[in-house]
């Protein structure tokens with residue numbers, strides 16, 4: 001039952017604390033409010049804990065740079081004498097942040113453009129991203145939402161939460177709501193509870209999940225009360241954000257354990273970052289250390305084309321090399337999906353090495369991670385329609401306008417054309433006897449789309465329906 005929490009005191013041994021804070025009483029150090037109130041952000045404050053470089057000092061004193069704030073706990077993970085410390089590079093700016101680069105944008109994923117109401121990004125058919133705050137426990141230099149994150153004047157109001165929730169209520173295709181920000185775990189506990197309760201009350205919302213870096217920046221925020229609160233809203237999932245194995249401390253391990261015992265499945269999203277984790281061997285260590293604390297690597301993101309992140313970007317080929325070095329070499333559980341989030345707003349696009357070497361009717365030639373090349377012989381009498389009567393028992397979920405390439409395979413469409421395609425190919429000519437609108441039937445492929453749903457039915461007289469196993473392809 002759920003009374004196991006008594007066996008899990010919050011007073012785990014305190015391991016991660018820089019000498020500067022040695023005299024802070026343990027109870028205070030482990031109090032998340034104290035950590036939030038004592039964050040570091042100036043040259044003076046950071047200089048007491050870390051030997052800052054000139055470049056870091058210049059950046060910290062510059063105007064208009066993305067917000068800096070670091071919890072004392074996370075600052076304690078920084079090597080004070082190593083300017084290339086992978087933890088340090090994630091949270092302390094250098095003057096390289098001010099260097100512009102080709103293709104950089106403020107909102108490179110066009111999120112604000114794809115938001116029906118402020119802070120709600122509805123990009124995929126069945127799920128939404130709900131931005132609930134612009135505040136975080138600490139700030140990552142490469143943040144993809146630095147256009148709004150960190151800025152308290154950009155944060156969301158009650159009225160905007162209401163508009164977000166109303167949109168979800170009136171959009172039954174949404175079965176999955178992903179809370180993000182900013183970091184939802186820095187919201188006032190009561191407010192987060194209220195948002196979760198309102199989402200859980202919506203019948204078509206099947207799963208609720210949260211993306212948070214708080215377990216990494218501020219593991220003491222993952223209190224038993226927090227775990228009890230979220231477990232009221234199951235199925236509730238969480239993705240944390242660890243980029244380097246140094247971030248996996250006993251405190252993070254204990255926080256992950258509390259969440260897992262509260263029934264929250266944990267995933268990890270990392271960003272591929274130059275000089276921080278752009279190495280097969282470091283990534284292997286990271287993902288193996290994550291599964292040891294029962295966190296499943298979920299995504300490895302290519303760094304977005306966002307202002308300030310130029311010096312932290314890698315080539316895409318590095319990501320492919322990392323997946324080459326993970327898949328087959330280590331547990332499948334530890335291999336994340338490497339994705340490029342499409343500039344301009346297409347969403348996440350998975351990228352991986354090619355494992356299919358060649359194909360012919362009846363044969364697929366494949367290679368494994370060792371370079372072993374094999375042949376899979378395909379059945380020549382495979383009948384993909386055998387499943388149809390089972391398939392008819394599940395109602396298809398509508399994906400208005402987003403059927404995509406699957407729609408081509410399923411015969412809803414014959415082709416997908418870029419905007420303006422027909423106009424370009426009209427070449428400015430007038431409608432004439434060969435291409436008048438009345439002749440549109442000339443371009444209607446038999447059996448594709450809703451006009452002629454099934455070519456076989458056109459060929460044969462329609463049989464009387466015997467057992468309800470008819471295709472669900474009404475015009």
Ligand SMILES: *Cc1c(COP(=O)(O)O)cnc(C)c1O
Nearest residue numbers: 121122123124127128129178348
């Ligand atoms: C990443 C993301 C999601 C969730 O995508 P999954 O692949 O389901 O994890 C949803 N909406 C937006 C806008 C996103 O960027």
Ligand code: SF4
Nearest residue numbers: 136139140143182213
């Ligand atoms: S925790 Fe997430 S939202 Fe906050 S600064 Fe880091 S990447 Fe951005």
